[in-house]
Amino acid sequence: MTIRHQLQQAVVKRVRERWPELADPPAVVIEPPRDSRHGDYATNVALQLAPALKRPPLDIAQEIADGLMKPSLGTVEVAAPGFVNIRLASDTLKRVPAAILREGKQYGTGDAGKGARVHVEFISANPTGPLHLGNGRGAFLGDVTSNLLSAAGYKVWREYYVNDIGKQVETLAESVVRKYFIRQGIVMEYPDHLYQGGYVEELAVKLKLDGAKADMRKLRRRVQSRVLNLMLADIKKLVEKRLGVRYDRWFRESELYAQKLDAHILAKLRHDGLVEVRDGAVWMKTTQFGDDKDRVLVKANGEQTYFLSDVAYVNDKFNRRTFDRAIIFLGADHHGYVGRLKAAAAALGHPGALQAIIMQLVRLIRDGQEVRMSKRAGNFVTLDELVDWVGPDVARFFFLMHAADTHMDFDLNLAKERSEKNPVFYVQYAHARICSVVRKVEGLLHEKKGVGRRAQGAGKVKMVRGMFGEPEAKLARVLLRYPDVVEDAAAALAPQQLPFFALDLARAFHDYYDRARIIEGETVNQTRLTLLEATRQVLQNCLSLMGVSAPEKM
């Protein structure tokens, strides 16, 4: 249990004991104050209690503060207008680095999620062309949010929903097949409504067809799945190999139909009285669950809508696979779907269990002008190209720093500059610097033990305990924050808190490193070395959650 948890429990207990008459006490929030002069943690609970108790908040704060903490752990003081501020004792902070090293990779993980099963769906772009920058945003935010939830004690399942049936896939197949024949010298039209990007050509090169004489319509059917698989293979390679995004499953829409889940869900909704026939079409009464209009499930011409698949998929998540929660990352151009998806979850017995994260669109700027990207026109910048240009770490960090609801402008002209001056290097440099010091210490020790070449002449390395003063405490305070950051970021589904924490930590380290030497001649300051090793561990853990590499040399 973290120090913050302990404090939180102590305050809750105090409030309950002191004012048992309160039916609905406010939630106790312990947070680090912005200004370190107010201590290491603070709570505003006295201010929140004041109206109900009809007493001055300062008096309430004092009653909460008295005897809250053992003096050996830290001190408690009250401050106007009614804060309770907690300052950790130097001895408490002194124990932090060794504790972190004992926990190792586990440091920062918690059990706030209590093992609840969360389904996270992200990207889910139609496999009809290469992924673009907006998909990259979904890829990184989805991946890291999943990592965060896992670290916070949820059981996370990551999924890419593949729309492998429907008109867009048919159009892609036709595009590739026509290119295939044109390549073979067969005169053939290539209409405008087909996909125009260069990737169509690339797929056509990979396509192998026998029986070229077969008629177009039959051929299209037969090669459709082959084309789709080729496209999907490209996407998987990018996402899993280059971007390092992990999925538990690539869920195909066609699986729903193979299992007749569409018919199943229709029957279920009919049975529950949630559909009606109007103008020859079958509608789901989603307005009963907060949607702004009802939605068509089966068109008058008998075709099923995409929304029917969606409902079947939602049902599959909650009722067949029994997830407790579902999170979906969607681009802003899909935000109109949120209402109906939530309505579907509610209609299927899981109100509030489906959460959508709307990511605002990424605008591409080139030469000061917005570039309109279109898959069909093929004039867009792909995620592949971005990663070619700046590398996966920079791309990740860049996207992760932006909260989902930020409208991003991506300036191509600045991209290279931004990549060279990207703050990710600042964080990685801190890690590499620590590794360098540790290597140096190990080198000294080896020489002493006779492993090194100059074993005889190496002199005596002395490991001494240094004092743990204010500079050390300052860095330790940042290290101590990490588990709280993970917990809070997971609760708020706010992965951008990780890169900003990483920057804070790197800054605290660089500052410390500049003023405190670990090695003086042949004397190694053990206290400082341990502090640095703990810093390295936290940097590694944080970078690992973000999916960014932690290089030992740069």
Next chain:
RNA sequence: GUCCCCAUAGCUCAAUGGAUAGAGCGCUAGCCUCCGGAGCUAGAAAUAGAGGUUCGAAUCCUCUUGGGGGCACCA
């Protein structure tokens, strides 16, 4: 027309309703006989506008202005 998102330093972004709004890049002035200067220190610089709620508002509410997106028996 209507609904959703956004507006914070010159630029790109942070900040569960808390105390003196933080970084990076850029700018100004300093710091290498020393473990990695991809670093450190100091400085100038911001909550679009007007009301409201609150002990307390960048954050919540209303209106205004300016951007982006959605409003299919498309997928």
